[in-house]
Amino acid sequence: MVNAISTSGLTKNFGSTRALDGLDLSVKAGEVHGFLGPNGSGKTTTIRVLLGLLRADSGDVELLGKDPWRDAVELHRRLAYVPGDVSLWPNLTGGEVIDLFGRLRGDFNRPRRDELLERFQLDPTKKTGSYSKGNRQKVALVAGLASDAEMLILDEPTSGLDPLMEAVFQDCIREVKAQGRTVLLSSHILAEVEALCDRLSIIRLGRTVETGTLDELRHLTRTSITAETAHPAQGLADLEGIHDLEIDGAHVRFEVDTDHLEPAVRRLAEFGVRSLVSHPPSLEELFLRHYGDELAQEPERVDRERDTTPLPRR
Amino acid sequence: MTSLTGTVALSRFILRRDRVRILIWMVSLVTLAALTTVGIEGLFPTQAALDQTAAATAHNAAMIAFNGAPQGLNTVGGQVAFQFGAMGMVLVALMSIFMLGRLTRGEEEAGRLEVVRSLPVGLHANTLAATLTVAAMNLIVGGLTAAVLIAQGLPAAGSVTFGVSLILVGLFFGGVALLVAQVTESTRVVYGAAGAVLGTAYLLRAIGDIGDGTVSWLSPIGVAQKARPFADERWWPLLLLVAVTVLLVVAATALAVRRDLGAGLVAARPGPPSAAPWLGHPLGLAFRLQRGSLLGWGAGVLVIGIAYGWIGPTIDTFIGQNKAIADMFSAGGGSLTDSYFAASFRLMALIATGFAIGSAMRVRNEETSMRADLVLATPVSRWRFAASHLALACAGSVALLAVAGLATGLTYGLAGGGMHDVPRLFVAALVYAPAMWIMVGLVIALDGLVPRLVGVTWAILVACVLEGFLGAVLGLPRWLSDLSPFERVPQLPAASLTLLPLVVMSAVAAGLTLIGLIGLRRRDIARI
Numbered sequence: 001m002v003n004a005i006s007t008s009g010l011t012k013n014f015g016s017t018r019a020l021d022g023l024d025l026s027v028k029a030g031e032v033h034g035f036l037g038p039n040g041s042g043k044t045t046t047i048r049v050l051l052g053l054l055r056a057d058s059g060d061v062e063l064l065g066k067d068p069w070r071d072a073v074e075l076h077r078r079l080a081y082v083p084g085d086v087s088l089w090p091n092l093t094g095g096e097v098i099d100l101f102g103r104l105r106g107d108f109n110r111p112r113r114d115e116l117l118e119r120f121q122l123d124p125t126k127k128t129g130s131y132s133k134g135n136r137q138k139v140a141l142v143a144g145l146a147s148d149a150e151m152l153i154l155d156e157p158t159s160g161l162d163p164l165m166e167a168v169f170q171d172c173i174r175e176v177k178a179q180g181r182t183v184l185l186s187s188h189i190l191a192e193v194e195a196l197c198d199r200l201s202i203i204r205l206g207r208t209v210e211t212g213t214l215d216e217l218r219h220l221t222r223t224s225i226t227a228e229t230a231h232p233a234q235g236l237a238d239l240e241g242i243h244d245l246e247i248d249g250a251h252v253r254f255e256v257d258t259d260h261l262e263p264a265v266r267r268l269a270e271f272g273v274r275s276l277v278s279h280p281p282s283l284e285e286l287f288l289r290h291y292g293d294e295l296a297q298e299p300e301r302v303d304r305e306r307d308t309t310p311l312p313r314r
Numbered sequence: 315m316t317s318l319t320g321t322v323a324l325s326r327f328i329l330r331r332d333r334v335r336i337l338i339w340m341v342s343l344v345t346l347a348a349l350t351t352v353g354i355e356g357l358f359p360t361q362a363a364l365d366q367t368a369a370a371t372a373h374n375a376a377m378i379a380f381n382g383a384p385q386g387l388n389t390v391g392g393q394v395a396f397q398f399g400a401m402g403m404v405l406v407a408l409m410s411i412f413m414l415g416r417l418t419r420g421e422e423e424a425g426r427l428e429v430v431r432s433l434p435v436g437l438h439a440n441t442l443a444a445t446l447t448v449a450a451m452n453l454i455v456g457g458l459t460a461a462v463l464i465a466q467g468l469p470a471a472g473s474v475t476f477g478v479s480l481i482l483v484g485l486f487f488g489g490v491a492l493l494v495a496q497v498t499e500s501t502r503v504v505y506g507a508a509g510a511v512l513g514t515a516y517l518l519r520a521i522g523d524i525g526d527g528t529v530s531w532l533s534p535i536g537v538a539q540k541a542r543p544f545a546d547e548r549w550w551p552l553l554l555l556v557a558v559t560v561l562l563v564v565a566a567t568a569l570a571v572r573r574d575l576g577a578g579l580v581a582a583r584p585g586p587p588s589a590a591p592w593l594g595h596p597l598g599l600a601f602r603l604q605r606g607s608l609l610g611w612g613a614g615v616l617v618i619g620i621a622y623g624w625i626g627p628t629i630d631t632f633i634g635q636n637k638a639i640a641d642m643f644s645a646g647g648g649s650l651t652d653s654y655f656a657a658s659f660r661l662m663a664l665i666a667t668g669f670a671i672g673s674a675m676r677v678r679n680e681e682t683s684m685r686a687d688l689v690l691a692t693p694v695s696r697w698r699f700a701a702s703h704l705a706l707a708c709a710g711s712v713a714l715l716a717v718a719g720l721a722t723g724l725t726y727g728l729a730g731g732g733m734h735d736v737p738r739l740f741v742a743a744l745v746y747a748p749a750m751w752i753m754v755g756l757v758i759a760l761d762g763l764v765p766r767l768v769g770v771t772w773a774i775l776v777a778c779v780l781e782g783f784l785g786a787v788l789g790l791p792r793w794l795s796d797l798s799p800f801e802r803v804p805q806l807p808a809a810s811l812t813l814l815p816l817v818v819m820s821a822v823a824a825g826l827t828l829i830g831l832i833g834l835r836r837r838d839i840a841r842i
Contacts, residue, residue: 051691053839073695081691087684089603091500093585096593096602103594104692125584129499140688153691 003062004029004151004182005050010059011206012045019045021206022059027184027199032177034193034200035186042206043186044084047155050184051081064151077106080144084156084186086136090129094122094139101143113146119168134160145172151182158192170195223278224255225264230272239263250274320435324443328417336447339409340455343402346780347459350398351466353787355390364388371396375524375629376654379622380661380783383523383530386545391468395476395543397787400516403535406455406484407512410448411491415504417444419495422576431575441492441570445563448488456481472544475552479538482555486534487512489562496569499578506610513614517621524625534558596694596702604673604703608710611669615662615714619721622658626726629654651731652808655739658722660800663746664779666714670750671771673707674757677834678768682841696835704758704827711750719743735807742806748819749799755826762833765840 005027012020020042027033037043048054050063052072061068066075088097098117102108117124122138131139137160144152158169166189173196176183187193193200194214202210222243227233233252237245241260246253256264261278268276329336358364368387371377378384382400386392418441421427427440460477464470487508494507515533522530530536540551592598629651677700680686689699723739753771760768778798780788785795795801799822802815 048687048839051687053687053690055838072690073693076691076693079691081688083684083687085684086688088688089685091606092602093587095587096585096589099589100593100599101688101692103589104596104689104694106693108594124587127585 002029003027004031005033005063005184007046007049007061008059010046010049010061011057012042012049012054013057019206020049020056020059023203023206024208025201025203025211027182029182030177030180031198032173032183032185032196034197035184035203036188036190036193036200037203041204043203044155045206046203047081047153047184047186050153051076078149079151079153080105080147080149082137082140082144082152082154082157084137084159086133086140088128088131088136088139091127093125093127094131094135095124097128097139098124098143098146102146105147105149107148109146109148113142116142116146116172119172120165132160134162134165137161138165141169141172145176149181151184152176153184155186156188157185158187158189166192222255223258223261225253225268226277227252227268228274228276229268230274233268233271236264236267239267317436317438318442320433320439321442321446324430324435324439325446328443328447332413332417332447336413336451339413340451340458343405343409343455344458344462346405346784347394347398347402348462348466349788350784351390351394351463351468353784353789354393354397355466356789357787358390358393361388364390364393367393374650375625376650376657378523379520379625379654380657382519382536382539383527385539385542386472389544391463391472391476391544394463394468395472395539395545397784399476399479399539399543400519400535401783402459402480403483403538404512404516406452406480407487407515408509409455410452410484410488411505411508411512413448413451414444414488414491415495415501415508417447418492419498419504420501423499423501425576428575438567438570441566445488445492449485452481452484452488455484469544471547475541475547475549476543478552479541479543482552482559483534483538486555486559486562489559489566492566493562493569496566496573497578499576502607506607510610510614513618517618520625521621524628596689596698597705599689600676600702600706603676604706604710607669607672608706608713611666611710611714612717615666615718616721618662618665619718620725622655622662623722623725623727623731624729626651626655626722627730649808653805655722655726655742656805656808659718659739659743659746660782660803660805662718662722662743663715663750663803664775664782664800666711666718666746667750667753667775667778669714670707670711670754671757671775673710674704674754675768675771676703676707677758678761678765681765681839684841686839690839696839697831700758700761700831700834704754707754707757708747708751711754712744712747715743715746715750716740738807741811745803745806745811745816746800748816748823749803751823752799752819752826755823755830758830759826759833760830762830762835762837765837 003026005025007023007025010020010023010025011018023042023046025035025046035043035046045054049056049061050068052068052075055069063075064078068075092100095117098113099108102113120138120142122135122142126135128136128139137157141157144154144157152173158166161169170192173183173185177196183196185193185197197214199211199213201208228250229252230250232249233247236242236247236252236254239256239260240263241257242264243255243257244253252268254264265276358367365388368384371387372384380400381396384396387396421430421440430440431437456477456479459480460473463473463476490511491504491508494511495501495504498504498507515535518533519530519536519539522528522533522536527536530540534555537551537554540548542548593602630649677686680689680699680703686699690696719740719742720736722743723736724733726739727733727736753775756774757768757771760770778800781790781795781798782800799819802819804810804812804815
């Protein structure tokens with residue numbers, strides 16, 4: 001299959017900090033690709049290089065077969081971008097901003113725009129200055145999703161959305177995927193990535209550390225279980241894949257490798273489950289588990305661009 | 315007084331955060347006062363020279379309109395108060411407006427005050443800390459100015475009166491800024507509205523001083539000048555300023571307790587659910603974003619033009635009474651009225667350049683606020699993005715000059731000067747366009763090459779204003795004066811129209827713009 005995005009050995013320095021350190025990324029045409037990494041790992045820098053806003057110091061980048069720096073305008077006809085931190089003109093209304101972006105891109109589709117406004121329950125008559133973070137994000141999402149762009153580049157697009165809107169977003173991305181369009185989705189919400197992505201890449205310190213399909217990376221995930229049982233649970237520690245077990249009377253807490261979830265739940269059931277909460281670990285937990293040792297040994301690194309940059313002065 | 319808890323800590327924080335800004339304001343104002351004094355002493359070395367200029371100035375309506383009523387002009391102190399007074403008061407007023415607007419509404423609009431107010435900090439603590447800081451700045455500027463004048467050997471009573479009038483005008487406009495900051499949600503609007511009050515104060519004084527002086531009592535600048543530094547000082551007009559300032563602060567405090575954090579008293583209304591047809595390309599966006607600012611500056615220039623046009627016909631009658639002086643002034647070329655209009659248009663052009671710079675600076679502001687990312691991620695090139703803001707800055711400059719020329723010309727005609735001068739005055743205003751474009755070019759050249767320094771353009775504008783109005787008094791060397799593009803503009807209608815400098819300046823502006831655009835295309839789009 002053709003690569004929609006391919007980078008190899010991408011580096012980018014900001015002064016003395018190295019934001020990208022030989023990043024490799026390949027996204028196939030028509031797939032939804034998850035792009036994961038801790039804060040300051042270089043996700044946003046990568047995306048800004050892909051958008052032609054930053055010029056890489058070295059390495060190769062190709063987006064839809066073109067050079068994102070040189071062919072920016074041409075490429076931008078074919079992609080839509082949604083940032084995580086959406087900054088808009090406070091005295092324009094949400095509706096005005098969405099229309100503006102539609103027309104700038106040149107594929108303004110009014111019926112779809114109205115349908116998306118409805119689905120995301122966004123009031124287009126409000127000035128964007130009075131919107132919450134989530135509503136500003138909806139403006140960028142509606143503008144991006146209303147386009148016919150063959151590629152969507154989404155940088156933590158749902159960090160401000162409520163669960164209802166998260167579900168709407170996931171539906172929209174599934175539709176996009178069904179149309180055969182390519183999506184690069186940077187996210188901290190593992191459940192979202194699991195639900196949507198065909199493949200994913202995990203980066204750290206500006207370098208790709210894992211890339212593959214979800215199944216290939218499944219070994220990374222553990223589920224944490226909190227339960228209340230009628231009788232104190234016993235024998236869990238003997239099971240394979242159980243970690244960090246804590247039993248306090250009727251309360252049990254542990255983490256289990258997702259492959260070994262079933263035996264653990266079955267064992268719990270023997271003690272009469274009264275309540276059960278299970279959730280996948282957060283990305284940070286995952287990283288801490290896998291890279292915590294390495295992180296501790298490394299000299300303290302200054303977080304990159306997003307975190308080192310002060311707020312705009314005005 | 316729990317509503318004031320945290321004031322001391324916040325004051326220290328302001329001093330830490332804005333220490334450079336605070337120092338620059340104070341040092342430059344006091345230095346300017348000192349240089350003016352030294353310059354005037356050099357300009358009028360003998361009492362005879364002072365007497366001569368005092369006699370001439372008493373009949374020069376143009377100078378009176380720009381500087382104030384002639385009082386004590388046969389003394390060095392009186393000349394300092396005349397040449398530097400109105401300008402100095404406008405500068406301290408701007409200092410108060412910009413500092414207070416930024417420290418109160420600016421912090422609130424940026425959302426930073428929300429974080430501060432979530433700490434054990436009182437309702438009025440930030441406002442009080444900001445007010446104390448700005449009040450201290452005014453006290454220091456006024457106090458040091460008085461000290462400098464005394465050190466130069468001027469009479470103590472006059473020096474102190476002059477210093478105190480600077481302080482009180484600064485505080486008055488601080489009060490205005492505080493009050494306006496309660497009413498609107500936008501810092502830009504605070505600057506605009508307080509600036510409009512300042513402009514009105516300057517014009518009312520001009521109109522009053524040209525007449526019998528009654529109207530000047532409506533202007534804080536006029537009232538401050540009624541204290542007559544170096545000309546039989548009287549203190550009571552200053553008490554009037556104190557009283558009104560106290561009222562302003564009380565009103566601002568009363569409004570502050572009646573509103574929510576982040577909100578103004580004027581609530582934001584819902585807007586259009588979809589964009590107008592013209593809001594679909596970068597130029598349309600630039601226009602939509604700057605429409606309000608263009609209208610505000612346009613209204614300001616319109617009012618100034620009307621005021622100067624209205625004063626126009628009195629210039630000749632003033633001078634008509636004294637044939638010898640009229641001959642002396644016309645010797646320099648053109649009539650006194652023409653020299654007056656030339657000076658008026660230069661002032662209006664310098665003011666309108668504020669719009670041009672602010673407008674060109676949008677390119678940078680859009681980038682630091684990360685809104686440029688969104689626009690540049692669509693098929694809009696960097697050149698088109700920047701050029702649309704620059705086009706608006708350049709076209710807006712011409713529009714403002716046109717308004718200035720027409721308003722001045724038509725009012726002059728209606729007030730008795732005759733309509734046949736309208737085209738002449740219109741052209742006299744428009745010739746300033748290339749000088750304004752150079753400032754636009756400077757902004758974008760800095761933005762493209764050293765984006766961090768883009769704000770330096772404001773300092774360059776201030777230098778041009780000072781050169782234009784105090785250049786002779788400060789005794790600036792010719793080569794330095796000639797660096798100001800406004801100095802190169804043919805001084806119509808007093809001088810004749812020469813196209814060469816206008817063509818050269820347009821070419822310089824185009825060159826600077828090209829350099830800036832090339833730089834912008836080659837560098838990273840970044841937030842700092």
